[in-house]
Amino acid sequence: MPDLLEVAAEPNRRKLLQLLAAGERSVTSLADHFSVSRSAISQHLLLLADVGLVEVRRDGRNRLYRLSPGGMARLREQVAVFWTQELDLLVADAEALARSTPRPSRLTDPD
Amino acid sequence: MPDLLEVAAEPNRRKLLQLLAAGERSVTSLADHFSVSRSAISQHLLLLADVGLVEVRRDGRNRLYRLSPGGMARLREQVAVFWTQELDLLVADAEALARSTPRPSRLTDPD
DNA sequence: CTGATACGTTAGTAAAGGCTAACGTTTTAC
DNA sequence: GTAAAACGTTAGCCTTTACTAACGTATCAG
Numbered sequence: 008m009p010d011l012l013e014v015a016a017e018p019n020r021r022k023l024l025q026l027l028a029a030g031e032r033s034v035t036s037l038a039d040h041f042s043v044s045r046s047a048i049s050q051h052l053l054l055l056a057d058v059g060l061v062e063v064r065r066d067g068r069n070r071l072y073r074l075s076p077g078g079m080a081r082l083r084e085q086v087a088v089f090w091t092q093e094l095d096l097l098v099a100d101a102e103a104l105a106r107s108t109p110r111p112s113r114l115t116d117p118d
Numbered sequence: 119m120p121d122l123l124e125v126a127a128e129p130n131r132r133k134l135l136q137l138l139a140a141g142e143r144s145v146t147s148l149a150d151h152f153s154v155s156r157s158a159i160s161q162h163l164l165l166l167a168d169v170g171l172v173e174v175r176r177d178g179r180n181r182l183y184r185l186s187p188g189g190m191a192r193l194r195e196q197v198a199v200f201w202t203q204e205l206d207l208l209v210a211d212a213e214a215l216a217r218s219t220p221r222p223s224r225l226t227d228p229d
Numbered sequence: 230c231t232g233a234t235a236c237g238t239t240a241g242t243a244a245a246g247g248c249t250a251a252c253g254t255t256t257t258a259c
Numbered sequence: 260g261t262a263a264a265a266c267g268t269t270a271g272c273c274t275t276t277a278c279t280a281a282c283g284t285a286t287c288a289g
Contacts, residue, residue, distance in 0.1 A: 016127035019277090021200060030207050034236065047278055049237065068235045069284040080209045086197060089132060094139050100190045130247085158248055160267065177254040179265045207269065 008093050011085050014058050017045070024074065027061060033069040122196050125169050130154070131162050134187065138172060156229040 014020065019041065026037055034052065038045040052072055055061045059078035064071045122143055125131065130152065137148055146165065149156040166172045170189035175182045 010127075010129060012127045013129070016121075017277090018121060021123070024205075025200070025202065027150070028202060028208065035234090043277085044279060045236085046238090046280080049279080053237080059219045060158070070236060074205075074208055076208050079205060082200075083209050086201075089136070089138060090197075091136065091192075094135075094185075094190060095187060097139065097187055100195050119262080128247090146264090154247085156251060156266085157250080157268090161247080181266060 009058055009083055011058055012089070013062075014054060015060065015082055017051075020049075020055055023048070023051060023055065024060065026077075027072060031071040031073045032063070033071055037072070069086045121171060121194055122169055122171075123200070125165060126171065126193055128162075130159075131166060134159070134162060134166065135171065135190075138183060138185045142175070142184045143180040144182055148183070 015024065022040070022072065023037060026032060026040060034049055035045060037052070038048040041048055052061060052063075056063060056072075059075055061072050061078070062075045064073070126135065133151070134148060137143060137151060145160055146156055148163070148169065149159040152159055163172060163174075167174060167183075170186055172183050172189070173186045175184070
């Protein structure tokens with residue numbers, strides 16, 4: 008499934024991306040932060056590489072993974088596409104309402 | 119699966135949220151925009167309601183769904199939590215590099 | 230060379246997810 | 260009353276997904 012958002016949304020992969028935000032890391036070094044097997048982490052990383060969110064570099068017997076800036080930029084754009092202006096306005100309205108007295112501004116409740 | 123991001127990431131549910139951004143809609147009115155059955159759409163809507171992204175109102179024999187501003191605000195926050203400053207800086211860097219001449223700034227390729 | 234480390238790869242399993250089809254309930258029209 | 264419309268609900272199917280375990284390969288130490 009090459010849907011960028013779905014791939015990035017999975018909790019373990021989200022955590023992997025967060026860890027990689029700090030810099031290059033080897034597979035076992037990453038796997039240490041999870042309860043699942045190293046093999047599982049490896050497969051997640053390969054999937055992330057497939058959709059272009061991470062890149063690999065070989066260093067001796069290690070594979071050092073790092074975020075792909077280009078891929079992450081594409082992700083950012085996808086999120087922006089989803090989050091249209093209408094959604095933005097709606098949320099902004101909700102937050103303003105939450106901060107003020109719960110008195111509806113323009114919606115006079117009919118009946 | 120009560121993971122907000124995963125629930126919102128699924129393509130059909132994403133499209134539902136987009137449609138609902140325009141305002142209240144009935145189930146069949148929404149289902150008209152999809153190739154899958156009305157039952158499938160109903161189940162997606164129920165899941166969206168479960169995680170608090172949408173709300174329902176009964177009107178005669180219709181159920182009018184609408185976005186839950188509070189839920190969408192929570193989603194926005196979750197995205198923001200994922201998208202840490204480090205990720206932001208990385209992407210900004212990548213975009214700047216993409217716009218300029220592809221001449222690596224600080225990485226002198228060794229060997 | 231031998232052995233250990235760090236991976237990817239594969240097979241196989243178990244569970245989750247999305248879907249359709251059929252049914253039940255409430256509401257509206259007649 | 261009957262019939263139809265608009266839903267939710269359930270059962271079952273089928274595909275995908277996440278995972279473990281075992282194996283194969285390349286690299287480094289000795």
